Structure formats: structure tokens, C-alpha cells
Amino acid sequence: MKTRLANRVRSLTPSSTLAITAKAKELKEQGHDVIGLGAGEPDYNTPEHIIEAAYTSMKEGHTKYTPSAGLASLKQEIADKLKRDQNLEYTNKEIIVTSGAKHGLYTLFQVILDEGDEVIIPTPFWVSYPEQVKLAGGKPIYIEGLEENEFKVNPDQLKNAISSKTKAVIINSPSNPTGMLYSKEELRALGEVCLEQDILIISDEIYEKLTYSGHKHVSIAEISPELKAQTILINGVSKSHSMTGWRIGYAAGDKQIINAMDNLASHSTSNPTTTAQYGAIAAYSGTQAPVEEMRNAFEERLNIIYNKVIQIPGFTCIKPQGAFYLFPNVRKAAEMSGFESVDKFAEALLTEAKVAVVPGSGFGASDNLRLSYATSLDQLERAVERINLFVTNKME
Known part of the structure; x- marks a missing residue:
């Protein structure tokens, strides 16, 4: 059958965040313990x-x-x-x-x-x-x-x-x-x-x-x-x-x-x-108390996890002032780990370290990764430990 797609959709680039989420879900369904840091949504239920x-x-x-x-x-x-x-x-x-x-x-x-x-x-x-x-x-x-x-x-x-x-x-x-x-x-x-x-x-x-x-x-x-x-x-x-x-x-x-x-x-x-x-x-x-409660929790996570992320070899990161993402520059870490691009590095983090992050190329910044801290502190700390271990082992 002749292709009937309009030109306007043929040029679209698929969402990198949704692609990572789908791959992480697939690995989870196969029984892997995947920690997802790709989420663009709070982990709290609606008030x-x-x-x-x-x-x-x-x-x-x-x-x-x-x-x-x-x-x-x-x-x-x-x-x-x-x-x-x-x-x-x-x-x-x-x-x-x-x-x-x-x-x-x-x-x-x-x-x-x-x-x-x-x-x-x-x-x-x-x-x-x-x-x-x-x-x-x-x-x-x-x-x-x-x-x-x-x-x-x-x-x-x-x-x-x-x-x-x-x-x-x-x-x-x-x-x-x-x-x-x-x-x-x-x-x-x-x-x-x-x-x-x-x-x-x-x-x-x-x-x-x-x-x-x-x-x-x-x-x-x-x-x-x-x-x-x-x-x-x-x-x-x-x-x-x-x-x-x-x-x-x-x-x-x-x-x-x-x-x-x-x-x-x-x-x-x-x-x-x-x-x-x-x-x-x-x-x-209605009451805005749940909004402030969630904001306080995100700030606590940020302050803890930021200090751990900047200790990963080859990671540099400006401390964010809002939202719920870290956006570290990991070009050096990718190169030290033997990867030709940050995209390949992110792919390996998912398949080998079982941590889902979003490569910065989807955001117009190919040297970076986006890490969401809209998940539990325990999950965040485990994810950073895995990334740190992954990079350290690759460097040896």
C-alpha cells in the first residue's frame, strides 16, 4: 500500500524521554531491577x-x-x-x-x-x-x-x-x-x-x-x-x-x-x-499545603543527591534552582568509559547498570544527561551508586 503519511509528521523526532521510559519498562517486564530517572512528573499522588x-x-x-x-x-x-x-x-x-x-x-x-x-x-x-x-x-x-x-x-x-x-x-x-x-x-x-x-x-x-x-x-x-x-x-x-x-x-x-x-x-x-x-x-x-510539602521534599532530595552526583568521575554539574532535574555534563565520563558519545553512554547505563536517564541530545545539549529526582531518596541514592560504580569499573 502507498504510504499516506503527511510530510509534516515524517520529519518529527520521537520524544527521547518517552523512548527511554518505554525501554526501561520493557527491561522491567523482563524481570530486571531498573531504576528510572527519566520521569518528568512528581512521584506524589494528586492531593x-x-x-x-x-x-x-x-x-x-x-x-x-x-x-x-x-x-x-x-x-x-x-x-x-x-x-x-x-x-x-x-x-x-x-x-x-x-x-x-x-x-x-x-x-x-x-x-x-x-x-x-x-x-x-x-x-x-x-x-x-x-x-x-x-x-x-x-x-x-x-x-x-x-x-x-x-x-x-x-x-x-x-x-x-x-x-x-x-x-x-x-x-x-x-x-x-x-x-x-x-x-x-x-x-x-x-x-x-x-x-x-x-x-x-x-x-x-x-x-x-x-x-x-x-x-x-x-x-x-x-x-x-x-x-x-x-x-x-x-x-x-x-x-x-x-x-x-x-x-x-x-x-x-x-x-x-x-x-x-x-x-x-x-x-x-x-x-x-x-x-x-x-x-x-x-x-x-483549596489548600496549597501539599504543594509546599512536595517542594520541600524535592529540595531535600536535590541537596542530598547533588553532592553525590558531582563526585562521580567525569561528571560536572551546576546546581539547579528549580524544577526536579539535574543536568550534568558527562562528556568526560563517557570518554573515560570508552564511549564515543553521551548517547551511547546513556544507553549502556540502562542496559548494563540498569539506570534509565535521558541523553541531553534530545534537549539540544549532547554533552549532558538529564536525571530526574522526582523519585524516592532511596531510589536516587541507589541509582547514583550504580552510575558511580559503572563509570569506575569502565575506567579500570
């Missing part, structure tokens, strides 16, 4: 009051369609959260609820990009950014966040990457995979370039609640009214409230863009899952 609210909503008959942009009551809770946390004011018409933050990004790219439009993506980047841009007919333009600058880009880099085809730039703070945050001053400097050149700012803030060592998340939209008008915020409950499987995210920003996203969603998803929306209402309106 009980959220589960109860979703259950109650079903019992009360809230199982039908909602508006395609989401329940008005949930949009109001999101607006209240943005006012409470960042002192930002949005109307319901400036907010759309999406089927996860990933779907929010996908829909946004679909409504703002024409064929050949460029989106500037700092590296290291979350794996889906460039693929979603390409699916919308756009072209990813990469600028390198150097390790010596905490993986962050500066205004000159941004300015030099802008062309007549530039439509937007993505800022992800705290970052997946690096865990680094942009300061208010750094964001202001980048924002000035965007205002001068009139390019849209896409601010992915999904890890905003997970920051450590006294570091605080700052949204670029809260710096000035001009930057707020230039920014589309992307966020959701997945990481903050351990609701990855509920698939509730949101976008907030320019009313015209949000309306276009609503129109597109009406022809694709109809609406985000109704029950999950009621759970999200409880997430934002």
Missing part, C-alpha cells in the same frame, strides 16, 4: 481534596461538554491565582484552559505561525518545542545557553538571532531540563529586545512552584504592562499539584490570540476533560 472534588463533580452530574475554552469558574480561579501570585490581571476572555500545558503550546503555535515563520528557542530546550513549531509550519532558530552562563541566553544573542521572519521567542523558567531560573533583571533585558523588535514572548512557567535555595520564580509578564501585553503565559497544574495525568493547562494573554486558540480548540478537543477541570478548580481554590 486528596482535588480527587474528592473531581469525584463529587461526577456524582453531581458534571459529566457533559463545557465551553471549548474551559469552565468560566476555572478561568476565574486561574485569574485569581495570577493576581495572587504575580499581581497580574487577566479577564476570562484572556484565558483559555487547555488539555495540558503541552496542548496549550501546540494550539498557540498553530494560531500564530505561518509557513516559514521563525521561533527562537534557547538551548537546552524542552524536547517538544521544536517539533511543535515544525508541525505549525514554522522554523526553530536555536541560540545556545552556555553552561558558563547557567544555560541562559543574553540580550545580544537574542538580538542577533532575530530576522524579518521572527514571530516569537520561548522563555522557560524554571527550565526543563536545566532547572535554572532567569532573574528579574535578566528577563527585563531580554524583554526590552522583544519590545524593540516587536516579537511575541512565550513564557513557559509550568515549574514555577518548584524553586529552591531561596530562589523565586519571576514571570516576565509581571515586570511591566508593556511586557505583559507582549507575553503569552503557559502554565498548568501538572507539576505544581502532581496532576500530570489530568491534562489541565492554560494560556493567558492577548485576547485576539486567546480567541483564535479557542476557535481552534473547538474543532480539535471540544473542551478539556470536564471532571479534570473541577479537580483543577479545587487545586487553585
Whole structure:
């Protein structure tokens, strides 16, 4: 039969995080004791009051369609959260609820990009950014966040990457995979370039609640009214409230863009899952104690495991300020262990040491590995011991 796949999907690169997860699962099913450090989700269950609210909503008959942009009551809770946390004011018409933050990004790219439009993506980047841009007919333009600058880009880099085809730039703070945050001053400097050149700012803030060592998340939209008008915020409950499987995210920003996203969603998803929306209402309106409990646990794990990771021969690592990932440079370790690339090194860690990590090449940083500490401290310590032993034995 003749191949009927569209060109737009033939060029897609499979998700490296999902590929590692699938391989680790396969080995586990064969009886191997695999420790997975590839997870991009908290290991906590969703807080009980959220589960109860979703259950109650079903019992009360809230199982039908909602508006395609989401329940008005949930949009109001999101607006209240943005006012409470960042002192930002949005109307319901400036907010759309999406089927996860990933779907929010996908829909946004679909409504703002024409064929050949460029989106500037700092590296290291979350794996889906460039693929979603390409699916919308756009072209990813990469600028390198150097390790010596905490993986962050500066205004000159941004300015030099802008062309007549530039439509937007993505800022992800705290970052997946690096865990680094942009300061208010750094964001202001980048924002000035965007205002001068009139390019849209896409601010992915999904890890905003997970920051450590006294570091605080700052949204670029809260710096000035001009930057707020230039920014589309992307966020959701997945990481903050351990609701990855509920698939509730949101976008907030320019009313015209949000309306276009609503129109597109009406022809694709109809609406985000109704029950999950009621759970999200409880997430934002109820106690935030579980959020802080989880953040404290991640910070404790980070402080313990970071000190162990940097002792592995050939590993260097900047201590992250947020999210729940370590992103060590392991090029030297891979070479000392006899591997031609970090990808091969990561593959051997899985098949021989039985530790699943994600190679940095999927994030645009081929010298690094991403290690998630969203798992128990016992598992983390065992995994690091295995990696250390693996490298040490390979060096002998």
C-alpha cells in the first residue's frame, strides 16, 4: 500500500524521554531491577481534596461538554491565582484552559505561525518545542545557553538571532531540563529586545512552584504592562499539584490570540476533560499545603543527591534552582568509559547498570544527561551508586 503519511509528521523526532521510559519498562517486564530517572512528573499522588472534588463533580452530574475554552469558574480561579501570585490581571476572555500545558503550546503555535515563520528557542530546550513549531509550519532558530552562563541566553544573542521572519521567542523558567531560573533583571533585558523588535514572548512557567535555595520564580509578564501585553503565559497544574495525568493547562494573554486558540480548540478537543477541570478548580481554590510539602521534599532530595552526583568521575554539574532535574555534563565520563558519545553512554547505563536517564541530545545539549529526582531518596541514592560504580569499573 502507498504510504499516506503527511510530510509534516515524517520529519518529527520521537520524544527521547518517552523512548527511554518505554525501554526501561520493557527491561522491567523482563524481570530486571531498573531504576528510572527519566520521569518528568512528581512521584506524589494528586492531593486528596482535588480527587474528592473531581469525584463529587461526577456524582453531581458534571459529566457533559463545557465551553471549548474551559469552565468560566476555572478561568476565574486561574485569574485569581495570577493576581495572587504575580499581581497580574487577566479577564476570562484572556484565558483559555487547555488539555495540558503541552496542548496549550501546540494550539498557540498553530494560531500564530505561518509557513516559514521563525521561533527562537534557547538551548537546552524542552524536547517538544521544536517539533511543535515544525508541525505549525514554522522554523526553530536555536541560540545556545552556555553552561558558563547557567544555560541562559543574553540580550545580544537574542538580538542577533532575530530576522524579518521572527514571530516569537520561548522563555522557560524554571527550565526543563536545566532547572535554572532567569532573574528579574535578566528577563527585563531580554524583554526590552522583544519590545524593540516587536516579537511575541512565550513564557513557559509550568515549574514555577518548584524553586529552591531561596530562589523565586519571576514571570516576565509581571515586570511591566508593556511586557505583559507582549507575553503569552503557559502554565498548568501538572507539576505544581502532581496532576500530570489530568491534562489541565492554560494560556493567558492577548485576547485576539486567546480567541483564535479557542476557535481552534473547538474543532480539535471540544473542551478539556470536564471532571479534570473541577479537580483543577479545587487545586487553585483549596489548600496549597501539599504543594509546599512536595517542594520541600524535592529540595531535600536535590541537596542530598547533588553532592553525590558531582563526585562521580567525569561528571560536572551546576546546581539547579528549580524544577526536579539535574543536568550534568558527562562528556568526560563517557570518554573515560570508552564511549564515543553521551548517547551511547546513556544507553549502556540502562542496559548494563540498569539506570534509565535521558541523553541531553534530545534537549539540544549532547554533552549532558538529564536525571530526574522526582523519585524516592532511596531510589536516587541507589541509582547514583550504580552510575558511580559503572563509570569506575569502565575506567579500570
